[in-house]
Amino acid sequence: MMEPHAVTADDIGEWLGEHHDIAVFLERLDTEALSSSDHATLTALARNRQEKLEKKAHTAATRLFAGSDRALLDRWGTWWQVWQAGR
Known part of the structure; x- marks a missing residue:
C-alpha cells in the first residue's frame, strides 16, 4: 500500500532536483557571453x-500529504502494522 506513496515521493524529489538544476543553470547563464536575445x-x-x-x-x-499530520502518521502506521503482520 505504500508503493504509490513511495513513487509519488520519488517523483517529487526528481522534480525538485531538476528545479534546482535549472536554478544553478540560470546562475551560470549570467556568466556566459551570450547575446541579449x-x-x-x-x-x-x-x-x-x-x-x-x-x-x-x-x-x-498536496495529494500525498492531504489531511492532518496525525492522520498521515496513523495511516502509514496502520499500513506498517498490516505489512508486519503479513510477513
Whole structure:
C-alpha cells in the first residue's frame, strides 16, 4: 500500500532536483557571453520549465500529504502494522 506513496515521493524529489538544476543553470547563464536575445530566450525557457515542475510537485505533494499530520502518521502506521503482520 505504500508503493504509490513511495513513487509519488520519488517523483517529487526528481522534480525538485531538476528545479534546482535549472536554478544553478540560470546562475551560470549570467556568466556566459551570450547575446541579449539568446540570454532572454534561455532564461524564459528555463523559468517556464521551473514553473511546470513547481506545479507538478505542488499538486503531487498536496495529494500525498492531504489531511492532518496525525492522520498521515496513523495511516502509514496502520499500513506498517498490516505489512508486519503479513510477513
